[in-house]
Amino acid sequence: MGPHPHGWWIVLHLVLFVFWLGGDLGVFYSSRSVLNPALTPAARATALKIMSGLDLGPKICLVLFLPSGVTLMALEPHGAELFGVRLFPLWSVLLVWAFAALWLVLTVADHRTHGRFPRVRQADWAIRIALVAAIVGAAGYTLLADRPFGVDTNPRWLGAKLLLYALALAAGLGIRLKLRAFGPAFGTLVSTGSTPEVERTLRGSVDGCLPYVWVIWGSVLAAAVSGVFKPGALL
Numbered sequence: 001m002g003p004h005p006h007g008w009w010i011v012l013h014l015v016l017f018v019f020w021l022g023g024d025l026g027v028f029y030s031s032r033s034v035l036n037p038a039l040t041p042a043a044r045a046t047a048l049k050i051m052s053g054l055d056l057g058p059k060i061c062l063v064l065f066l067p068s069g070v071t072l073m074a075l076e077p078h079g080a081e082l083f084g085v086r087l088f089p090l091w092s093v094l095l096v097w098a099f100a101a102l103w104l105v106l107t108v109a110d111h112r113t114h115g116r117f118p119r120v121r122q123a124d125w126a127i128r129i130a131l132v133a134a135i136v137g138a139a140g141y142t143l144l145a146d147r148p149f150g151v152d153t154n155p156r157w158l159g160a161k162l163l164l165y166a167l168a169l170a171a172g173l174g175i176r177l178k179l180r181a182f183g184p185a186f187g188t189l190v191s192t193g194s195t196p197e198v199e200r201t202l203r204g205s206v207d208g209c210l211p212y213v214w215v216i217w218g219s220v221l222a223a224a225v226s227g228v229f230k231p232g233a234l235l
Contacts, residue, residue, distance in 0.1 A: 006075045013068045016061040017224045023057035041190050067100040132166045139163035153234045157226045164223040171215040178208040
């Protein structure tokens with residue numbers, strides 16, 4: 001017999017984890033060249049293009065983590081129920097994938113247009129904020145309830161994983177806020193050259209993101225560990 005479909009979805013989930021962290025490491029490394037005042041503005045602009053291209057990968061992985069995770073929960077033999085009805089029937093999984101596809105289109109469009117279309121960015125922001133709130137609520141219930149969603153296998157590891165995903169989402173919004181001054185400052189660098197004020201703004205924007213980046217790395221890594229080892233689960 002061939003491998004169980006559940007296994008392939010686990011592989012996809014792990015691949016998303018690998019590309020998320022790997023892409024983020026590439027973004028971090030290339031950002032050092034973007035901030036290097038010893039390089040010409042043209043060289044720094046090339047580094048920025050590389051950084052932006054690499055950054056799209058983690059954004060895609062963040063979006064696809066949601067439907068792939070829901071698919072894994074739907075395939076779980078200890079699946080949750082609500083009022084006696086299975087929580088993730090096929091139609092609900094397909095609905096989540098359709099929602100994720102729409103979110104992915106918005107994410108990619110906002111990335112490629114660099115926020116030139118405010119409504120696209122606003123829609124993407126609204127989705128992320130709503131998801132953070134909803135996922136934190138679901139995570140809190142899963143962590144605190146005696147038998148969350150009727151599951152008696154102690155799925156608190158899943159509640160922790162959900163909370164870590166919400167934390168990564170929130171940290172990504174923090175990065176966007178810190179980078180608001182970056183675009184205008186880099187435009188000044190390319191058009192009129194470097195000045196101490198421009199360099200301070202660029203470094204403050206990019207390096208100001210580092211605490212959020214570390215939160216994302218730690219959250220994604222911890223979520224992977226939680227999903228693989230399922231600490232405390234009664235399976």
